Amino acid sequence: MGLNSDExxxxxxxxxxxxxxxxxxxxxxxxxxxxxxxxxxPLLATWTxxxxxxxxxxxxxxxxxxxxxxxxxxxLGRAPGLVVALVGWSMSGALVLLWSKSYMGYTTGxxxxxxxxxxxxxxxxxxxxxxxxxxxxxxxxxxxMWSHPMFGVVSLLALVCPAVAxxxxxxxxxxxxxxxxxxxxxxxxVFIARNGIASPGSPRGTSFVARLTNFGTELxxxxxxxxxxxxxxxxxxxxxALGPTVLVLLTVTSLSGLVLLVRRRGRAALPLLVxxxxxxxxxxxxxxxxxxxxxxxxxxxxxxxxxxxxAWMLLLPGxxxxxxxxxxxxxxxxxxxxxxxxxxxxxxxxxxxxxxxxIKRAVAELEARDIRLVAGSYWxxxxxxxxxxxxxxxxxxxxxxxxxxxxxxxxxxxxxxxLIYPAGSVPRLRLAxxxxxxxxxxxxxxxxPDRMTSRASA
Numbered sequence: 001m002g003l004n005s006d007e008x009x010x011x012x013x014x015x016x017x018x019x020x021x022x023x024x025x026x027x028x029x030x031x032x033x034x035x036x037x038x039x040x041x042p043l044l045a046t047w048t049x050x051x052x053x054x055x056x057x058x059x060x061x062x063x064x065x066x067x068x069x070x071x072x073x074x075x076l077g078r079a080p081g082l083v084v085a086l087v088g089w090s091m092s093g094a095l096v097l098l099w100s101k102s103y104m105g106y107t108t109g110x111x112x113x114x115x116x117x118x119x120x121x122x123x124x125x126x127x128x129x130x131x132x133x134x135x136x137x138x139x140x141x142x143x144x145m146w147s148h149p150m151f152g153v154v155s156l157l158a159l160v161c162p163a164v165a166x167x168x169x170x171x172x173x174x175x176x177x178x179x180x181x182x183x184x185x186x187x188x189x190v191f192i193a194r195n196g197i198a199s200p201g202s203p204r205g206t207s208f209v210a211r212l213t214n215f216g217t218e219l220x221x222x223x224x225x226x227x228x229x230x231x232x233x234x235x236x237x238x239x240x241a242l243g244p245t246v247l248v249l250l251t252v253t254s255l256s257g258l259v260l261l262v263r264r265r266g267r268a269a270l271p272l273l274v275x276x277x278x279x280x281x282x283x284x285x286x287x288x289x290x291x292x293x294x295x296x297x298x299x300x301x302x303x304x305x306x307x308x309x310x311a312w313m314l315l316l317p318g319x320x321x322x323x324x325x326x327x328x329x330x331x332x333x334x335x336x337x338x339x340x341x342x343x344x345x346x347x348x349x350x351x352x353x354x355x356x357x358x359i360k361r362a363v364a365e366l367e368a369r370d371i372r373l374v375a376g377s378y379w380x381x382x383x384x385x386x387x388x389x390x391x392x393x394x395x396x397x398x399x400x401x402x403x404x405x406x407x408x409x410x411x412x413x414x415x416x417x418x419l420i421y422p423a424g425s426v427p428r429l430r431l432a433x434x435x436x437x438x439x440x441x442x443x444x445x446x447x448x449p450d451r452m453t454s455r456a457s458a
């Protein structure tokens with residue numbers, strides 16, 4: 001898949017870091033971590049284009065998978081833990097596509113949540129070095145909150161069990177845990193102190209019941225690879241009840257598996273059970289979590305779903321649990337059944353082409369005319385700016401992220417501002433229509449002001 005403007009914005013935020021603008025949350029946003037931007041900045045200091053974003057996304061998805069393995073191995077064993085981690089990486093086509101995108105705060109937030117779950121389980125299992133565990137768990141939960149409130153909320157739910165278990169241990173649990181949380185969430189807290197708490201609003205007028213319904217009927221099917229990102233049920237018989245039936249079976253199997261895990265592994269698995277059962281209604285309280293097409297808001301559910309499914313491996317004979325053949329067989333079967341169909345539905349398996357060819361050509365056309373001011377659609381302007389190495393000033397029609405850049409464009413002479421839109425979009429022209437030359441570049445349309453039309457040949 002080609003680069004999109006959300007990814008490009010991560011790159012633009014990294015360029016801001018290289019220029020010395022050290023943001024605590026993404027520009028134009030009221031929450032979220034800029035961790036990916038800081039990690040990407042060193043790469044962009046010597047390397048430009050699409051691949052730094054892809055490399056960072058791949059590395060961070062590997063880190064998340066390692067974290068899931070570290071969560072699973074103490075409870076399930078090393079081989080089953082590896083099965084869970086590998087299935088988690090290829091759990092669905094939607095998640096694999098998410099792993100390939102450097103969205104700020106998502107993969108790092110998931111990793112922080114998984115670390116919190118792991119440490120919460122350790123605190124339930126043993127009191128050895130409890131203060132250290134509490135401080136580390138609190139820090140991870142704070143980082144999860146900074147990354148995205150949905151990961152922070154689930155991380156706090158994970159800490160409920162050890163907080164109750166160690167309710168009388170002020171110095172060994174409460175002080176280090178709270179102190180760690182304050183350290184981890186410090187960037188978010190500093191931002192709030194400077195700017196206030198962002199108003200959550202009520203996007204699209206969704207209600208708690210509507211969001212809870214969407215979790216079950218839209219989001220989870222995409223997390224499990226049963227619905228495509230455009231909503232169709234995936235399977236040999238998409239028009240039947242097969243998809244919903246498999247969804248119910250997987251969900252019930254996962255949640256009941258968490259109960260089995262508690263019965264087999266005791267208190268150490270309680271944080272997983274609590275978060276597995278409570279994450280759904282608690283996260284439905286957040287009005288921002290209405291979007292479900294790409295499954296990004298399903299990430300906080302993934303560790304608990306995986307552990308619930310993996311728990312059933314505890315019923316296998318001990319020799320089978322220690323065998324390594326399931327490490328190859330189970331993830332492969334899962335990949336072919338629940339991941340490949342959605343990936344094929346989304347991008348197909350055609351001959352390799354450069355999915356970013358159109359935007360690269362569009363940027364080349366703009367640069368050939370010495371154009372540095374660009375307006376248009378959100379999904380085109382920031383993408384063009386990133387491909388140009390952050391050399392443009394851009395102002396999207398909606399969802400302005402980089403306010404300073406947008407002000408430069410808005411205050412400029414419209415005759416100096418080119419427009420870029422996906423083909424077929426209705427443009428917001430700043431000059432009379434006859435003063436633009438239209439240039440079609442693949443799936444994009446450039447609107448070049450008349451005074452700039454001759455610069456490419458000059």
